[in-house]
Amino acid sequence: MDIKKTYSISELAKEFDVTTRSVRFYEDQGLLHPTRRGQTRIFSSKDRVRLKLILRGKRMGFSLAETKELFDLWDETLSGNEKQLLLMLDTLARKRAQLEQQKNDIAQAEMEMDTAEARCREALADLQKKKRQQNKAQAVEPESLEQK
Amino acid sequence: MDIKKTYSISELAKEFDVTTRSVRFYEDQGLLHPTRRGQTRIFSSKDRVRLKLILRGKRMGFSLAETKELFDLWDETLSGNEKQLLLMLDTLARKRAQLEQQKNDIAQAEMEMDTAEARCREALADLQKKKRQQNKAQAVEPESLEQK
């Protein structure tokens, strides 16, 4: 079995460094489904996992709506209906393509950052050279002052 | 030299599959700097490159503000001021860390999609087996009817 524990809203908020407002909002949008004891929310470890997925999705540029779609689709997939299974496979394939695009984008960005960094270091090296020449000039100056 | 051409707003919009509204918005936000002939915008190949970077940034989950910051920083970097150079190097390092995080996220997502896909295929295989068994049953049924 999982960790099998339950979580309060502030426990989750603290663990993942989000506000309770955000967590409530995610519930409101149908991404989380806490139960209630009285009116207090009780989150399951499934909710915890989903929160983690939500945040990772955000870092990857996914909207909450997209993530919710995936959650819902997965839930329906678990029903075992053939149509849903095929739909899920199709969706997975499309998401994979999206990830491929992102990997390409990242690789490109990294290359460009390499050249940018190289130029920076080159420019810095030039500045250092200039400085050394100035220091040499200054090292001579005192003498010329004394001779005056 | 570059491609050295200039571009109209609709040329760029068509090439990158965005609306002219978006292009004007990017200018408004200080991300593009077209010149004017009369009141008509004329985009340089530098603008074209920047538009490409803007869109890639978006796919990578960067806001326009973040992208603008990088543009501005890079422009100031080109001035050759030492402080700016160091700032740029620092920023590059932070962006690299961000990309690393994204790569981890993507790798994680891919792994989870692998297991999700495997479960789907397994469930589908089970369904196929059931179907074959049903077909076998149906193939026998006609005989049993005739014998009645």
Next chain:
DNA sequence: AAAATACTTTACGTTTACGTAAACTTTATC
């Protein structure tokens, strides 16, 4: 010259993802 085409500015509208404040209950602590 009239009409079509491409461009412009101005400005209000919309969606997403929360922030923030107000007013209220429930539970834990002194």
Next chain:
DNA sequence: GATAAAGTTTACGTAAACGTAAAGTATTTT
């Protein structure tokens, strides 16, 4: 039993990234 701490709902506010008219200008085509 008062007070603080953590939770709740309701609701208005906001920044980002455009969408969508409306109304005008400039140029090209017929």
